[in-house]
Every structure is written in C-alpha cells, then in structure tokens.
Amino acid sequence: MPSTTELGLPSAEGDLEVAAAPWGRTLAAAICSLGGMVFGYDLGALSAATRGLTRAYTFTPALFGLTVSASLWGAMCASPLAGRLADRLGRRGLLAVCAGLYALAAVALALPVHWPWSVALALRLLSGLAIGGFVVGCPLYLAEIAPRALRGRFVGWFQLQIGVGAVAAFAVSAVIASGLPEITEWKWCFGLGAIPPTCLLLLLHWVPEEPHWLARHGRLDEAASSAARLGFAKDEWPVEQNHETRLPPASPEQKLFQRRYLRLLLLAASVALFNQLCGVTVLRVYLLDLLSSTGMGRMLSHRYGVILALLNLAALLLGMMIVDKIGRRPLLIAGSTGMAFCLLLLVWGLRHHTAAPFYLFILAAYNTFFACSQGAAAWVYLSEIFPFPVRGKGQGFGALVHWIANASLIWLFPVMEHALPQSSFLLFASLMILQIAIVSIWYPETKGTRLGAIAEVAQRQASEQSVAR
16 A cells, blocks of 8 residues: 555655644634534433333334434434535534534423324434534534644544543433333433533534635635634644735535545545444444343443443543554554454354353453544544545535444344344454455555645546546
8 A cells, every 4th residue: 555655645754743732722622522422422322222212112123223223314314414514504503503403302302201103213313413413513623623733633532522422321321220210211311412412502602613614705804813713823824924814715616426536435435334334333322232131130231331431432532642643544454453353252252151241341342442443543534535625525425424334234233133143243343354455455544644635646646647648
C-alpha cells in the first residue's frame, strides 16, 4: 500500500506541530459531541429494554428484531437528509433540530400510558431520525473545527461520548432494575434519555457555527467572528496585514454521485459497513440477553453490563490518545485481528458453557479492540475523505450505509440465532478477516492530511492518466 507521501498527501511529520487546541474550540467540541452521548445512551437503554418489551408486547423473532431495530431504521432514513440539512442549515442548526426531536420522542415514550405497539414503534422511529442527524452532524463539525494534527482526537470526542452514554444507560438500568419490574423498566430507561439532548440544546447557545460554512454562505462577518471565537490559527483562517480576513473561495454545490468521487464513495461505504459487520452493535444491544442465556441472573447481567461499558469507555480514551500518533490504517488492521479472535473464542465459550467470568474477559477484550480501532478511526476516516463541496452529503452517504447495515443486523440477529445459534458470531469473525485484507491493500492513510486531500490526489492522478492517453 503506498504511503501518504507517495500519494501526494501532506504528511503529519515535520510540517505539523501538535499543540493544545484553544479553549473556545475545546469547549465547542465538548458540547457538540454530546450528540454522541445521546446515541450511546439510546443503545444502552435499548439493551436494557429488550426483556421489558417482550413482556409488554407479544413478538415473533422477526417482529422482535424489527421493534428493537426501529430507531436504527429511523436513523437510516435520516442520514441522506441530514447530510443535506448540514449543508443548508449549518452543522449547529442540524444538531439543535435533532436534540429537540429526540427529547420530545423520549418524553412521550415514558408517559405512564400503555401505548399500542404501533405508537411505540413510531416514537422509536422518531428517536432514530434524531440519532441519524447526530451521527452526521457531530463528526462533521468536530472534524472541521479541529487542528489538523489533532483531528482524530477531536472526532474521537464523539465516539467517547457514545461510550459515556452507554455507561450512563447501563448504570441507570441497573438502578431501575433493582426497584422496578421489567415491564416498567424499559419506559423509564428510554424516558431518562431526554436529559442529554436537552442539555445539548441549552448549551448550543455557546457554540459558534463552523466558520467555513458561514463564509461559503456569504455570512462573512459572522464567519470571521466564529473563527476568532474558536481560536483559528493563521494557516486555518488567514488574515492580511490590513486585518481583513482572506476568506476561503466559495464552492458551488456539487453532486456527490459522479465519477471523480467514485473511490471516495467506495471507501466511505466500506468503512461504514465494516464498522457494523464486526458485530459491535449486536453485542451491545443484545448484551443482557446474551449474558442471561449463559445462566446469569438479572442483576448479575446488569452489573456485568455496567463493568463492560466502563471498560469500553477506558478503551475509547486510549483510542483517542493513539489515533493521531499511530494512524488510521494500522489501528483498523490490528483491531480487526483482535476482534476476529475474540469472536471465535466467544463461540467456543457458548458451545462449551464456560463460567461467567470467561464472557466478561472475552467481551472486555473485544470492546477494547473495537474502541482502539473502529471506535477511534472509522468516523474520523469518514469525516476526512470528502472535499468541502460534498462533505455533508458524503458524511450522510457513509452514515446511510452504516445504518442500513446496523438496522439489518439488529433485525436479523434474533432470526439467525433462532435458526442457527452462534452462526452470527462466526460470520462476523470471517468478515473481520476480510477487512484486514481490504484495508491493507486499498486504504490510504489520512493521518495529518488536509480534509478532502484524497479527492484532490485522485483527481490529479485521473487527469495525468487522461493526458497520458
């Protein structure tokens, strides 16, 4: 695989100085990454709600999978629209809309009313629409305000907040489970999910819109003010000697699906697919069911859920620290290797009915490999590869592929396990081996490069080949 330098992309070594980000930029990143907390809490609450849902409604395996995956299908529907809204309303505007929508859906679901299944399904779809917007808008904003040498760490805030949200959800569900029956527990778990988006909505008042987006929409004074508030350096937001800002040139709106973006589209699709085909969301959403199937009691499985969520959060912190030092490709390769090995051991343990601590160890190792590879690098990679004129649409496309894979797996997992137990985990392990080969052969490294630089190199190489002919 050619190196970054061989591809013509600027290297992180030598010409980039890793420094602490300005305080205003760090605060904006911390606030906007709360969208990741909403996503993480929703996944954790969904895991805690599965058994309560089966008591509240009567399901076949397929209908159960559909109900559990409802929010993910909503996120899938939102992804293409969210990319366009991010380009039209701005990154900050998109996050505000999503925060309000999720809070309303969560509160409605928690009301002391036995909703018909169709109403509960519709509210979960609305929650998913908001999550789909967060998954597009948060990494996009974080990547665009980040210093180039710290981009992986900044976008990693989003993944870190997913981990924080999951810890909060499992902790809340453990407390609720100790005092409430399962048939009531699921409504409380979902309802308390209104707290993070409400906090985000209130705190967005202190977050400036992304300066380059403002400039390209003709709001030049606001763009200069936003760049100053975020502490942009001269190379990020140049200023002439007369103190007039040299604003970036306007870029006309472009279509995403065209030949020159083909490689980027394939990269985005493969990154998003493999992010889910490792099985991480299945193991998170159905975690308590999996642990219960090994013979654990209700409270022990909840405690194990909290422990695993905390270990995952620690691994995410480690991933944030190393993603800008090691690079995206090495992390993806190493993580896929570790996850494949853990999945094979998990199948072996399930078939031989090993003791409970074995599952805690294997799942902790699996989460560590994921957090330090896919968790740290996948969303960073997606936010880096597209040039500005199509970056929102490109992020939306990657999120769409991610959600199609995500929702399909959550829906089909109960059906597959009912027909062929443990077959899903063997499939995930095989796909991780495939990812190792594809990343090694085909993925360029983006560490330290300008946003969208891969597209420029691809276009230059295409022009050179055309001239040669």
